[in-house]
Amino acid sequence: MRKLCGAAIGCALACLPAFSLAEEVSREQIKGLDEQVQEIKAEALGITAALSRLEEKLLYPSNTQISLFVSLAGKDDFRLDAVEIRIDGKVVANHLYTFKELEALQRGGVQRIHTGNIRAGEHELQVTMIGKSAGGGEYRLTDDFKITKEVGPKLVELVLAGPGANTKSISKKDW
Numbered sequence: 001m002r003k004l005c006g007a008a009i010g011c012a013l014a015c016l017p018a019f020s021l022a023e024e025v026s027r028e029q030i031k032g033l034d035e036q037v038q039e040i041k042a043e044a045l046g047i048t049a050a051l052s053r054l055e056e057k058l059l060y061p062s063n064t065q066i067s068l069f070v071s072l073a074g075k076d077d078f079r080l081d082a083v084e085i086r087i088d089g090k091v092v093a094n095h096l097y098t099f100k101e102l103e104a105l106q107r108g109g110v111q112r113i114h115t116g117n118i119r120a121g122e123h124e125l126q127v128t129m130i131g132k133s134a135g136g137g138e139y140r141l142t143d144d145f146k147i148t149k150e151v152g153p154k155l156v157e158l159v160l161a162g163p164g165a166n167t168k169s170i171s172k173k174d175w
Helices: 001-061 100-107
Strands: 065-072 077-088 089-097 111-117 121-132 138-149 156-160 170-174
Touching: 001 121, 065 089, 065 100, 077 100, 077 111, 077 156, 089 111, 089 138, 100 111, 121 156, 138 156, 138 170
Parallel strands: 065 156
Antiparallel strands: 065 111, 077 089, 077 121, 121 138, 156 170
């Protein structure tokens, strides 16, 4: 019986390096698999970005594409809450701003608020902005513009400013 216990202990001790080796191989394999998963993720993100660009080209061909952007003019105390945009009387964009979005616009950011299709020619653009003035009162303003769409993409920036700003409250820039 004693010989049998000694043999079992000897066998167990002999197997310990094999368990340790198996543990190291498993860790190395797991590390290799993790790297492969990260590479696949990166490739998937690249494919997704390419598909997005292709989808935009198919849905909004350059000869009918219009993109509208929103930015804020200067550093005033006006707090923008919402923007509504109509083209030819049809609402094409309606956006409520979060604190982070407003903060980004105040730091000079530009938001693409709409991309769509319109035929070549002249169109009515109506922009309504709602917010709070420096004194805390509600501020609402609507302005109308004419835009001319030619063959090729049309890019329009809408620059918004609060009451009392040195510039017009809503202005349009063609890019």
